[in-house]
Amino acid sequence: MTTSSSSSATHGRSPAGLDVSASFATTLHTPEHIRIAEELGFKRAWLYDTPQQSPDVWMTLALAAERTHRIGLGPGVLVPALRHPMVNASGAAALERLAPGRVAVAFGTGYTGRRAMGQQPVSWAYMTRYVTAFRALLRGETVEWEGSPMRMLHTPEYPRGAPDTIPVYIAAIGPKGTAIAESLGDGVFIMGIDGVSEEVTKKFESVVYGTAGSVLGDGEDLGSERLRTAAGPALAQLFHISYELGGEEAVKALPGGLEWLAVVQETPEAERHLAVHHGHLLRLNDADTAAWNAGGNTLVGHTLTGTAGDVLARVKDLAAQGVTEITYQPAGDIRRELEAFADAVGLRR
The missing domain is CATH 1.10.150 (DNA polymerase; domain 1)
Structure with missing residues (x-):
């Protein structure tokens, strides 16, 4: 269900100098959309964790794993308060079994996942405790949570896989979030609405930038x-x-x-x-x-919208600012949007 590392390393790389991935607002059609993204050469598929409007992110990723072979898979981003850390650790371990070597996980404080339910985002202190516990569980360690020790008790019949290799990204907001991403994460996840700061990107070897928009058709009006x-x-x-x-x-x-x-x-x-x-x-x-x-x-224009030339120029600017992976979220006609973006940034060449 996976390909060689040399093959996967060449997929998803744009001539603009960064990896190109896709993000999806999770639906029951998303596994097929991820298959299309793999067909087009996208590096990875990140799925939103928004249970108030979407099917379960782990369930959807598992379905995607069954119909793909190369593309990376992961929740981007998980909201800690929505699930016990054992649940997310078990989900990540199971997905790693289904798609070995293809899994990554990103965490965020819950701008939509919390606010859409009338709650405030989780604190960075809670995020720190949660991600620390999550990573320790994946390493097979015993950790304390809510006053009791716990450990993943998977049996030989249902092993954990090799989840200690799963990279973890933190959606950092502000200096405190950036510091936590540095100490806990393997990279940083930046949402396009926050913009890019080279003071942040230079701190990380892996910088994922989430964005959305559309590649315009020839002569298309902005009110179409x-x-x-x-x-x-x-x-x-x-x-x-x-x-x-x-x-x-x-x-x-x-x-x-x-x-x-x-x-x-x-x-x-x-x-x-x-x-x-x-x-x-x-x-x-x-x-x-x-x-x-x-x-x-x-x-x-505040979104990643423009002609193919405009989009490529903006992606090149992001690479110059230290972004190592752009993840683009399509809407509407998903195949059309993925194809147009892949062509604009040079994935299909």
Whole structure:
């Protein structure tokens, strides 16, 4: 179910100077989409851990492992508070058995996975304890959690595989997150909305940069229906994040912000987070659509959207800033988006 290391090392590498992977907002169609990504030459497939809107990430990765042979697989990113560390350690170990040498794991504090359920992201102190326990469990060690010692008790009939080799990435935000990624991780995971800091990238040998958008067709207008479907979900994150971090005033400053707020505020405050995050990175919700129609589509340049030449130039800039792996999330017509991105960055050559 795996290929030689020399073969896998040549796949997924762009002439732009970095590895090219794909991220997916997890659905029941994702295993087939990952098969397509492998066919196109993508290095790895990262799956979002958003159980409030998606099937289980480990279940979906296992299905993908059964229909692929080379492409890397991993959750990107796991949210610690959603599962006991033993559950995630067991999931990682099982996936390693199904796809030996292809597994990586990334952790984040839960911007969407927590906020979409009305909760705050986990603290960095909790993240530190959790990832430390997770990695120790994969090494076969006994660790203390919630006041009791625990260890993976897999029997010879159901072995753990070789999970001590699984790389762990940390989605770092700010100096504290970066420091924790340095001490606990094998690399750092940066979400595109946060931008790239060379002060951060130079600290790590492996830097994964998550992004989304769309490669424009010849002469395509920025208000096209196809672009709304393909890049709209990525653009909508500007409104979601602005609202969560800056409140109503931050949203009002955006084109279409007033229209977005008017729709969101129709939902009672206690349940407003449900309206804000509905359709996260899959489709535009009612508020997002109102914003797009009122001029929000002019913000699409904040996503990785442009002509094939524009996209390649921006990917080259990321490589120059120290990014070693870009992971691109398609929306809408998934095959079309994966093919267009693969062609733009030179995977199919």
